[in-house]
Amino acid sequence: MSIVTDPAAASGGGPAAHGRLRAWAYLSRVAEAPCAALLAFIERDHGGDPVAAAAAVRSRTALPDAVASATRARYATDVSQRDLTLIGSLGGRLVTRDSDEWPLLRTQQFGLPDVTPDGSPPVALWTVGTLDLARLETRAVAIVGTRAASGYGEHVTAELAGDLAAQEYVVVSGAAYGVDGAAHRAALGVGGKTVAILACGVDRAYPAGHARLLRAIAENGAVLSEYPPGVVPGRHRFLARNRLVAGLSDATVVVEAGRRSGALNTAGWAERMNRYLLAVPGPVTSAASAGCHMLLRQDRANLAVDAEDVMEVAGPFGALGAAPSAGPAPRPTDGLTxxxxxxxxxxxxxxxxxxxxxxxxxxxxxxxxxxxxxxxxxxxxxxxxxxxxxxxxxxxxxxxxx
Structure with missing residues (x-):
């Protein structure tokens, strides 16, 4: 489908459609994301009608306690039209469940009502870029790792991301320094598609040193966030963002990660969401690879040394045409006394x-x-x-x- 950049055009241009778009914009800001209670209120209590849900939140009518609490601080502030105008001025759009490009399959697979912290899907996605987000439903691989990547880590990342992008995989990451940036640059370097998911509004270049990279990503893929324009980055938002990196991808590859790192948080989300998880081994003396070695030693991740290892499991039935392996291939002598x-x-x-x-x-x-x-x-x-x-x-x- 063609990607339109004007919010009114994206909504179909009619008053009713634009009213729904404004309602989604309001709902995406009225509670801190993620918010499972608000999503349930929209989908279950109001049959997926954002206009009715938004009206109930504004009027404080028949709100469940969890929704009332989550929206108490922001319900009276409606800047939805301002947000839509701003995203349009950036050449972007608000992608919602009303949009043809909403990655429906991926977001349906989020459903984790018993998981703490909240693992619910986003209310909407504020997006700048040319990529149809429905592409994420087929071939999308997240590549994550430490900001303080070693030369080895950056080299392996570039090889993996470049080879995957050349095979028409969308490379997903978080636009941070180190492994994230190397993954985005390698995908762009082979003319592939890449998606950067931010923990702030898409009108903010974060980190600032990647402003040019983010512009290039928007020109050849997409920069997206569940947070409306103007929202600043925060630690809790990075942790929430990690669930989108894992959840909007078919597989997550951890290249380098310490024992305590954001990359391992993303890996944890991939596990809980039943996504494929792979890890790249590093030197045994490298603290930057200690997290990867832990994932492999605990049998939580598959070994990844090249793009073929990833393609065996990621994509429609695996890009190499093989079903995911539950372990090593059986040998002819297995079962002998x-x-x-x-x-x-x-x-x-x-x-x-x-x-x-x-x-x-x-x-x-x-x-x-x-x-x-x-x-x-x-x-x-x-x-x-x-x-x-x-x-x-x-x-x-x-x-x-x-």
Missing amino acids: AVQLAVHDGLPARGARSSADISAEAGVGLDETMAALAVLELGGLAFRSDEGWALARAVGRAPRPG
Whole structure:
């Protein structure tokens, strides 16, 4: 679809549509995001009608206690038209559930009513950029890591992000220094698409040193936030932002992260939201990779050394066409007893060997050896020829089904 930058045009241009857009703008500011209670009030109590929900909040009519509390400080301040005018002046738009480009599938998968802190989806997304956000539903991978990235970390990030972007993945990150910035730049460098998710209004370049990078991202992807224009960054907003980075992506890759870091917070959200989580190993002496090693050691993340590792799990059924693996691929010898395995190891790598020689090599009695060879032959692992016993593959025979 074509991306329109005028808020009135985005709403369809009619008064009713623009009224709904203003209501969404009001609701996105009236409570500090994320706010599961407000979303439930809109969707369950008012059937998804933002106009009715906004009117109830303004009039303080029949509000659940949680909604009344969350909106108490801001309900009387309605600057929705100002916000829409400002986002339009930036060439941006407010993307809502009324929009064709709303990433419906991704936001539906947020639903975490029992998770603390709040893991609910955004009310709306304030967006500057050319990318249709519906693209996030297919091939989107988050790449996150430390701000104090090492040369190794930046190199690995660039390789991963560049290769993924070249395969038409949208690279998602948080526009911070270090790994985030390297991921965005690498995606742009190959002509790919990238999305920066901010913990402040999209009218603010944060960090300031990435103002130019953020402009380039908007020209070739999107800069977005659940926070309206003018909202300043804060620690709690970075933690809330991390759930969007993980939740709007199919997989999250942690390149470098200390034991206590924002990247591990994002990894935690990926786990809770049942997204794929991968981690890049680093030098064992590197504190910057300690968090990655912890994720791998605790079997919380898959190993990622290149883009193919990510593409095995991320995207529609995995970009390489394989279903996600629950563990290492099974080996033909899995399930053999100790005696059968010893006899299998006694088979020659080339040529053939008599059962007596195999018995001596394996240190197993001849009767047990003969019984084990029969099992191996039945399982397609061994083959009897005129010269003796041999590995099935060594005599050019395909293993037979067991």
